[in-house]
Each structure stands twice: as structure tokens, then as C-alpha cells.
Amino acid sequence: xxxxxxxxxxxxxxxxxxxxxxxxxxxxxxxxxxxxxxxxxxxxxxxxxxxxxxxxxxxxxxxxxxxxxxxxxxxxxxxxxxxxxxxxxxxxxxxxxxxxxxxxxxxxxxxxxxxxxxxxxxxxxxxxxxxxxxxxxxxxxxxxxxxxxxxxxxxxxxxxxxxxxxxxxxxxxxxxxxxxxxxxxxxxxxxxxxxxxxxxxxxxxxxxxxxxxxxxxxxxxxxxxxxxxxxxxxxx
Numbered sequence: 409x410x411x412x413x414x415x416x417x418x419x420x421x422x423x424x425x426x427x428x429x430x431x432x433x434x435x436x437x438x439x440x441x442x443x444x445x446x447x448x449x450x451x452x453x454x455x456x457x458x459x460x461x462x463x464x465x466x467x468x469x470x471x472x473x474x475x476x477x478x479x480x481x482x483x484x485x486x487x488x489x490x491x492x493x494x495x496x497x498x499x500x501x502x503x504x505x506x507x508x509x510x511x512x513x514x515x516x517x518x519x520x521x522x523x524x525x526x527x528x529x530x531x532x533x534x535x536x537x538x539x540x541x542x543x544x545x546x547x548x549x550x551x552x553x554x555x556x557x558x559x560x561x562x563x564x565x566x567x568x569x570x571x572x573x574x575x576x577x578x579x580x581x582x583x584x585x586x587x588x589x590x591x592x593x594x595x596x597x598x599x600x601x602x603x604x605x606x607x608x609x610x611x612x613x614x615x616x617x618x619x620x621x622x623x624x625x626x627x628x629x630x631x632x633x634x635x636x637x638x639x640x641x642x643x644x
Contacts, residue, residue: 435472440479442467445499445514448486452493460558462546464519467499476512480505493518521546523558524577531572537563537583547577555579562615565637569612584612586619586634594621594632596642607632607640618643 445467453463470476480503489498501512525542535541542560556577557563566583586592586609594607606624613619613634621632621640632640 437476437479438470438472441470441476441501441512442514444484444486444501445516448488448499449493449497449516449518452488460523462521464521466517468515468517470512470514476510480509483509489513495519520549522549522552522556524552524556525558525560525563527572527574527576527578529574531568533568533571535568537566537568537578539564542578553577553579555581566614580614583614585614585637586640587612590637591624592621592632593639594623594630594642595635595639596644598644609640613640 446465449465450463453461483503483505485502485504487500487502489500495518497516497518499514499516501514503509503511524545524547526545528541528543531537531541539560542563544558544560556579563578563583566585567587568583569587570582572578572582588609588611590609592607592609594605596603596605607621607630608624610620610622610629615634615636617634618631619634619640620629622629631643633643635641
């Protein structure tokens with residue numbers, strides 16, 4: 409998104425002076441209009457089953473000394489000013505009732521946050537990652553580093569490939585569930601037949617990765633998919 413900087417006080421109320429009531433808006437009315445603007449922006453981000461983002465929106469404060477004409481139930485509409493959502497947006501709220509209608513432009517900021525795992529302390533190379541070494545957080549998209557991991561299940565039980573400092577994001581290239589040289593169980597299944605043999609990993613891999621494994625007995629090298637820190641499944 410291209411960042412647009414707007415003055416937080418940029419709020420306009422257009423209403424014919426002859427129809428402008430003198431009474432100030434109640435706090436409930438002000439909160440309601442801010443809520444309308446925020447909910448409109450949130451609605452522009454439909455939730456998908458695989459969507460792990462958090463959307464934070466915040467409407468600028470409205471001038472409580474003005475009268476915004478009430479809730480305008482049944483006549484209130486909202487629309488985005490501009491062609492696309494940005495970090496800073498303007499929501500146009502319109503009251504189209506026949507008498508005492510008005511238009512209000514409300515600045516609304518948007519933050520998109522993504523889940524990340526962060527080290528709670530320094531984790532040296534070779535350490536097995538346990539649950540207490542990690543904390544979950546949400547970071548703004550621009551701070552979310554490529555390859556960052558958001559699920560503990562992807563990390564716990566794996567080993568650190570290079571030192572991780574306290575506060576650093578855990579990334580896929582920082583650890584391996586099965587590391588080169590590890591002894592693993594080779595599982596081969598076809599139909600009702602299931603075979604098990606010892607082997608040694610020749611490459612690093614995380615859950616679901618295909619790695620090369622040498623059969624400890626036959627010395628044959630096979631492709632296998634990582635299923636756990638100690639088990640890989642042969643690919644036929």
C-alpha cells in the first residue's frame with residue numbers, strides 16, 4: 409500500500425446553515441459515527457478460512473462541539489473516497505434523509521498485522537526448541553520478515569541451525585525438524601504393506617519437506633518426506 413499522510417483533524421461536515429442545529433453532539437453520537445466509519449473499513453477485508461491476519465482500524469476523533477444530525481437511521485450510507493484501501497483512508501458518511509441531511513468525511517487509519525513467533529531469549533545453535541522459548545505476537549506487515557513462522561507446531565521439537573537472538577522472529581531457515589546427519593526411522597507404506605528401517609538424513613528438512621535419506625543397512629539413498637523429528641516417509 410502507498411502510504412498517504414493526512415491531518416488527524418481533517419473532518420468536514422457539510423450542512424446548510426439554515427438546517428444546522430446549535431446543540432452539540434452527544435458522546436454516544438460521536439462514537440456511533442466513528443464506529444460506522446471503522447466498521448465500513450473492516451468490511452472491506454472479507455475473512456477467509458486461511459486468513460491469519462488481524463486488521464486494526466482507527467477513526468480520527470470527531471469534533472464533539474458540532475451537531476451531526478443524530479444517527480440518521482434508515483438513511484445512513486458509507487463509502488470509500490479513492491479507488492483502493494491504503495494505510496490512511498477517508499470514509500464518506502452520508503445522511504440522505506429529506507430534512508437535515510449531511511455529509512461527513514472521516515479519516516480512518518488501517519494496520520494489517522500478521523502472526524509471528526519471537527524468541528523470548530537467546531537460543532544458541534543446536535538447541536532443541538521448546539514451547540517456553542517462544543512467544544506469539546502480531547507484527548505490522550512491513551515488519552513481518554520473509555519466511556517468518558507463525559505457528560508453534562511448525563517449530564517445537566526442531567533444532568536451531570544458527571544462533572537466534574532474544575526478540576528475533578523465528579524463520580524457516582533458522583531451524584530444522586530433521587537436520588543433516590540425524591538418525592531417523594524410514595517408513596515405507598504401500599497398500600497393506602508397511603516397512604520400517606533406520607536411516608540418516610543427508611539434508612535438512614522441516615515438516616512436509618522432501619529430503620534425501622541414506623538407508624543405514626542397504627546404503628541406498630531415497631527421497632522421504634519429513635513427518636516428525638524422528639520419522640520420514642519414503643516417497644514412491
